[in-house]
Amino acid sequence: MRPIARSSACSARSQDSRTKNSLGCFEPPDRRISGSQESANARTKNNHMNPTSSKHLVLAGFLISLASVAFNSVVLSYVNKRLQAVDTEYYKLADSLGKQSAELNEGDSLFDQYRIMHNLAFSVPPAKAKEARQDAESILKRFLTKYYAAANDIPPTEITRVEVEEAGEIIPLLEKGLQLMQALQATSDTAERARLTAELDKLGQELPEPKSELGRKLREVQKHSQAEFAENDVVIMSALMPVMKSFREQIIESITRKESRRHELERERSSLMRKANYASYAAITFQLFGLMLILTKDLLKEKHSSAK
Secondary structure: HHHHHHHHHHHHHHHHHHHHOOOEEEHHHHHHHOOHHHHHHHHHHHHHHHHHOOOOOOOOHHHHHHHHHHHHHHHHHHHHHHHHHHHHHHHHHHHHHHHHHHHHHHHHHHHHHHHHHHOOOOOOOOOHHHHHHHHHHHHHHHHHHHHHHOOOOOOOHHHHHHHHHHHHHHHHHHHHHHHHHHHHOOOOOOOOOHHHHHHHHHHOOOOOOOOHHHHHHHHHHHHHHHHHOOOOHHHHHHHHHHHHHHHHHHHHHHHHHHHHHHHHHHHHHHHHHHHHHHHHHHHHHHHHHHHHHHHHHHHHHHHHHHHH
């Protein structure tokens, strides 16, 4: 009987070594899981999920930074091109206004010279009065040319080009006129002198036709200088005043239009500079945000490492 009792005791001890699970059933010792092991399993699962979320953060931060750089590059490229166009137009307007002002001042100076020569024609001997008035008429032509150029915003180089072309065509006429004058001085025959004088007068009226459109317009404007040969100043000023008034009005309108455009360009330039600054601020902000996302990956990694 004793061996049987010993066996029963051993059986009881083996049953006591088992534990009950949550359902009240006994489990062997190798099946038991402690609370620390369950926490470790949970951390392991989280660690399996963390690499994916970290990659997402890095990718999102990189994409945001790249998009901000691309956006800033596109905006700044557009702004720089527009600024270059605005500055080019602005400086052209400033240069045009400077040239227009110079033409106007030179025209006023020529008109003063014309008035002096016109009054001088009445103080010289009668034999020289005609030449003095011809000189006054020549100065009046230059005055009208300057005012026309200033009113229509014609560069001085274009006026000079037309004058050089006309001078090249007039030189043969001047040479012929010089020959006639020499023949006139050399002869004492009354009939011959009358004939040479008539030829000189006719030669003075023979002007070659201008080749360019600008030359034709200048020729039409310069015809008003013939008013210098009128009998009195009232007739002269009555002929010149409408032309001078028209040119003055055109000049004022042109200057006002250019000044208005300059102010518009200044406002547009200021607006473009603000847009460029806003674009740079936005790009920096998004780049910092992308960098924060990338740094968040490292912070989460350190947090999980310390939690272990």
